[in-house]
Structures are given as structure tokens and as C-alpha cells.
Amino acid sequence: MRSLMVVKFGGSLLKNLKAQDKFLKELAQISQKRKVILVHGGGPEINALLEKFSITSKFVKGLRFTDAKSLSIIEMALNGKVNGILTSGLIKNGANAVGISAKDGKSVICKQIKQLGLVGEPIEANKKLIKNLLNAGFLPVIASIASNALGDVMNVNADTLAAYIATAFKAKTLVFLTDVCGVFDKNMEIIEKIKVKAVNALIKNGTIKNGMIPKIESCINSVKRGVEEVWIADGTSGIKKIKGTVITKN
Ligand SMILES: Nc1ncnc2c1ncn2[C@@H]1O[C@H](COP(=O)(O)OP(=O)(O)OP(=O)(O)O)[C@@H](O)[C@H]1O
Ligand SMILES: [Mg+2]
Numbered sequence: 001m002r003s004l005m006v007v008k009f010g011g012s013l014l015k016n017l018k019a020q021d022k023f024l025k026e027l028a029q030i031s032q033k034r035k036v037i038l039v040h041g042g043g044p045e046i047n048a049l050l051e052k053f054s055i056t057s058k059f060v061k062g063l064r065f066t067d068a069k070s071l072s073i074i075e076m077a078l079n080g081k082v083n084g085i086l087t088s089g090l091i092k093n094g095a096n097a098v099g100i101s102a103k104d105g106k107s108v109i110c111k112q113i114k115q116l117g118l119v120g121e122p123i124e125a126n127k128k129l130i131k132n133l134l135n136a137g138f139l140p141v142i143a144s145i146a147s148n149a150l151g152d153v154m155n156v157n158a159d160t161l162a163a164y165i166a167t168a169f170k171a172k173t174l175v176f177l178t179d180v181c182g183v184f185d186k187n188m189e190i191i192e193k194i195k196v197k198a199v200n201a202l203i204k205n206g207t208i209k210n211g212m213i214p215k216i217e218s219c220i221n222s223v224k225r226g227v228e229e230v231w232i233a234d235g236t237s238g239i240k241k242i243k244g245t246v247i248t249k250n
Contacts, residue, residue, distance in 0.1 A: 003172040004035045004134075008162035011042035011082060012179035012211070013235040022238045023177065024086070028093035030239065031139045037130065037165060038090075038097075038141045041158030042074075042082040043211070049077045062213040066117045066155040074155050075101075078143040087141045097139045102146035102161055103153060105129030110146045110154055120146055120154030122161060125168035134169075159211075163218035167225040174227045175242060176215050181234040182244035183208065183216065193246050196220050219247040 007027065013019050030036055046064075050057060050073055058065040066074065079101050087099035102108035102122075107129050110120025133140045142165070144158035159176060166174040182190040186207050194202075199216055202208045208216055212232075219230045233244035 004037065004166075004169055005030065005173040005175070006037045006039065006162055006166040006169070006171040007239060008158055008174075008176045009038060009040045009086065010176070010178040010235060011040065011044055011046070011158070013177060014042065014082065014085070015044055016179070016236065019236045019238075020085075020089070023235065024089035025093045026238045026240045027139075028090050028095035028097075031090075031095045031097075035134050036139050037134070037169065037171075038086065038139065039144065039158055039162035039165060040078075040082055040086055040141065041144055042078045045077040045082050046074050049073050049081075059210070060116060062210045063113075063116055063119065063157055064155065066119050068118060071118045071153065071155055075145055075153065078145055083141060083143045090139060090141065095139045096137050097141050098133055099141045099143070100129070100133075101143035102156065102165075103151075106147070107142075108146045108156070108161065108164060109149055110156055112148060112152075112154060118152075118154050120148060120156050122146065122156060122164035124149075125164065127168065130165075130169070157214045157218075159215045159218040163222040163227075166222050166227050171222075171227055173229040173231075174219075174222050175231045175233050175239065176219070177233050177235040177239065178211075178215070179235055181237075183212065183232055191245050193248060195248055195250060196223055199247075216247070223247055223249050 090097035109124040237243040
């Protein structure tokens with residue numbers, strides 16, 4: 001089987017149209033040669049839509065607290081808007097992209113994290129739908145909405161979802177494209193390589209915070225579970241020549 005690459009496109013990059021265009025063009029090219037799954041968030045689009053409904057979000061360690069009203073708006077932003085933009089952009093560039101969310105085909109089942117409201121943590125993957133899409137030559141574009149075993153819809157952090165999918169599908173490569181050039185140290189210099197065991201201290205001393213916390217934790221989980229190449233990468237450099245921080249086991 002051709003090696004699988006899972007890419008998480010940060011919602012933070014949606015405001016940078018140049019970066020988005022470059023990424024879509026390059027990812028479409030890569031998908032002609034290897035299997036690709038794209039997972040996306042949608043932070044700014046979600047915030048903009050929530051603002052229109054006069055809702056402000058609380059964040060707990062970089063994760064958005066989600067009530068029922070916010071959830072329907074988040075679904076609108078992710079499934080309705082961001083997923084459509086990325087899927088059509090890829091199709092325009094010649095890729096066989098198909099937009100879904102993680103709840104479709106019960107692809108990812110999650111367990112509610114009650115202190116975060118209607119937020120779920122992935123606990124089970126049903127690989128049939130995504131596997132069939134990949135084997136038929138499609139590029140699945142997956143929004144970070146999943147459901148629990150009863151089918152109740154939940155918001156899932158897109159980084160957590162990307163890592164879970166990368167592990168479940170035994171991806172070789174996992175790249176988190178974001179709006180910074182990688183992980184910064186205290187002096188705002190890029191750390192080129194971070195070992196798993198060094199991460200806790202960086203979180204504890206406040207070097208890694210906010211949205212970078214679920215991202216680096218997702219990296220650790222996937223590296224530990226056998227994904228060979230894991231990157232937090234500069235979204236403006238594209239996906240062909242990846243630049244940023246590599247997360248390694250040792
Ligand atoms: N040590 C650090 N190095 C780099 N960025 C950091 C660090 N600590 C916190 N951050 C923040 O993490 C942000 C990236 O995470 P964020 O969740 O905002 O983006 P994303 O995951 O790409 O987008 P989305 O959550 O919408 O999918 C950066 O813009 C930066 O402000
Ligand atoms: Mg994020």
C-alpha cells in the first residue's frame with residue numbers, strides 16, 4: 001500500500017489566502033502519488049460565526065467549551081463553510097476530494113469530556129468509509145465533528161482527531177500545518193526538533209500554551225503509537241517542502 005499522509009490544516013490559516021492556495025495546489029499534486037487524508041479545524045470561521053450570534057467561547061487548556069447552541073454554529077462553520085472551501089479548492093486543483101465529517105459512517109466514535117460540554121475524545125475508529133474512499137482513489141477531507149456511540153454530535157479538537165486518524169490508519173506521516181513557523185522556545189526561536197520527553201517541561205513553564213497544547217499532545221500520542229514522521233509546520237511554506245518542528249520519540 002502506498003504510504004499514507006495525514007495533514008491537519010489549521011483553521012488559523014484560512015485567513016491567509018495565499019498560503020491556502022499554495023497548500024491546496026501542492027496537496028492535490030501529492031494526492032496523485034500517495035494516499036492523503038486531510039483533517040481541518042476552523043477557529044477563526046467558528047469565532048466569526050459565534051460572534052454573529054453574540055456567543056463568546058471559553059477555552060480550557062486550548063480546548064473550546066461547547067454548549068448546544070455553540071455546537072450547531074460550530075457545525076455550520078466547519079461542515080458548511082470550511083469543509084466546502086477546502087474540498088472545492090482541492091477539486092479545482094485536480095484532486096479527487098470528498099468532504100465529510102468524522103461522524104459520517106460513524107468513522108470516529110468519541111466519548112464526551114463532560115467538563116468541556118459537548119466535546120468528545122475519540123475512542124474508536126470505524127475504518128470502512130474512509131478506507132473505501134482511499135482505496136477508490138479519493139482524498140477524504142474531514143471536518144472535526146464526530147458523534148458518541150448513541151449518535152449524539154460532538155465537537156472534537158481537530159488536532160486530536162488528526163492524530164487519532166493517523167494512528168488508526170497507520171499513517172507514515174502526520175503534518176500539522178499552522179499559522180506559526182513551528183514551535184517557539186522562550187526567545188521565540190523555532191525549536192527544530194523536540195523529543196517526546198521534553199514536552200511536559202515546555203508546557204509547565206508556559207513556553208507552549210493555548211492552541212499549541214492540544215497540537216503538541218497530539219504529536220506525542222501519534223509518535224508513541226508508531227507514526228514515523230510528525231511535524232508542526234509552517235503553513236505558508238506549503239506541504240511539499242515541510243518546514244517547522246519535528247517531534248521525535250527519542
Ligand atoms: N510555543 C509556541 N510556539 C508556537 N505557537 C504557540 C506556542 N504557544 C502557543 N502558541 C500558539 O498556538 C497557535 C497555533 O494554534 P491554534 O489552535 O491557534 O491554530 P491551529 O490549530 O492551526 O488552528 P485551528 O485550531 O483553528 O484548527 C499559534 O498561533 C500561537 O499563537
Ligand atoms: Mg488549534
